Amino acid sequence: MSFCQNIRKETNRYFEESFRHPFVKGLVNGTLPVEKFAYYMLQDAYYLKHYAKVLALTAVKVEKEADMKLFLEKAQFVQQSELMLHSTVFQELGITEEEVAHFTPAPAAYNYVSHMYQAVYNGDAAESFAAMLPCPWLYQEIGERYQDAKPGVKVYQDWIDMYSDSSFKQSIEEQIEMMDRYACENPHKSEILKQHFIRSCYYEWQFWEMPWTMQDWEREVKKYELVEHL
Template sequence: MSFCDEVRKETDLYWEGSFNHPFVKGIVDGTLPVEKFKYYMMQDAYYLKHYTKILSIAASKAQTNEDIMYFLKSAKFINEAELELHRTVFKELDVTDEEVENFDPAPAAYNYVSHMYNAAHNGDVGEAFAAMFPCPWLYQEIGEKYQDAKPGIKLYEEWIALYSDPEFKKSIEHQKTMMNRFAEKQPEKTLIFKRHFEKSCYYEWKFWEMPWTLENWQKEVEQYEFV
């Protein structure tokens, strides 16, 4: 069994939690309140901005020209294409300049990004990629699972179409090959790779919970009773 097959099986609880999360299901059936989607998109823009930087860190640690070019091209693609999509969607969601200026990442988004920075700065290219890979892989599986959905809302239909694109699946297959290669070359780091991967799977689930509950720093404290 390849590393990717093994780690996918071991983290299936988080994947099923994402597939069946009410936020995801709300996109699929068109019942998700638009304000929750707006909240998610703003947090996702923050995440992608930093994901681009982490890809660049991975490129700086890569050992082959092929890997260096892959990470740099991926960073360029996300910066130019996906963030442009967010800017377009922001207009449709009536995100104001003031909201962008005063934006503060929610705990889940901040912690997820911090986790990836930690893996990238303190580990090698394999560790960085193990922390980064669950995001695109999960979104590809969500897109494929719900590709026939008809939510009836333009923004939600475009979101599903983006991640169910066959070209996106080809990219994920290439990334699986990369991750398996990193794991095969450093079998002594298998446990470290798995831990980074699992934490990111957890944070992916939290990324749905975050907009569903409109999570913020104050709410995190309010759930506890302090004496």
Template structure:
């Protein structure tokens, strides 16, 4: 069994919770309220902006020219392609400049980004990649699982199409090969890799819960404050 097969099996609880989360199910069947999708998109744009920076940090720690080029190219792709998509979606969702200026990351988004920065800054390239990999891999599996869905909402259909495309699956297979290579080269650190990977899987689940509950910094403490 490869490292990726092992860690995928060991973290399946989080994956199944994501597959069956009401946010994901609502996106797939078209019942997800647009205001929740809007909340998600704004938080996701924040996440992706920092994901590109974590990729750049990983590039500085990579030991081969091929890996350096891969991380930098992936960062460029996310910055130019996926964030451009978000700018387009911003217009479709009617997100205003005022909303962009006043944007505040929700706790789950902030904590997830902080987790990745912590691993990337304090660990090696393999650790950084272990923390980054659950995000694209989970999205590919969600896209694959629900590729035949017909939500009847343009934005949701485009989201599913993006993550269920053959090109996207090919990228994930390449990343699995990279993660397995890092794990094979560092057998004594596989427990550390798994810990970073699992925490990111947890934050992926929280990322669905966040827009579903309109998570913010105040609500969780209100019952204790009054």
């Protein structure tokens, strides 16, 4: 099997946990409380802003012009399509500019972004891409699995429609092919590529937990304080 076939099999538990996570299930069946979705979209906008930057930083590290073009195109897609959806959703949900301006990333979002920056600054393009690929791959599989869902809530339907689009699947197939090529070109780095991918899968799962529990720094500190007193 190829690198991506192997790593997808090894991380299947994270994909399956995401498919059946109460946040995702609530989104696709329309029962997700809107305040949790609003919280998620704010955190996701923060994540995607930095995801686009990591894509651009990765483009600088590649030698092949075609690879550079792909990374820059993906960064542009995030800016023009995904973040545009977030902007529209903010308006539909009544999220104000003041709320956006005073936004604070939750621990899970902050840790995930830090993980990607660590990969791109301390590694090469292959390492950076291994840390980035789980995000769009997982979303494409969620979109495909629930493409026939009718949540009855416009903003949820728009989210499903974006990630179930056939062009998004084609993009993922191109990215998987690229990741396999990078793995073949860097056999001595197979373990670190694997670890970057696995950690991102873990953070993806945490990204659903984050809005479901409305995670914030204060509650996280109190949780550890409680453990210390037990």
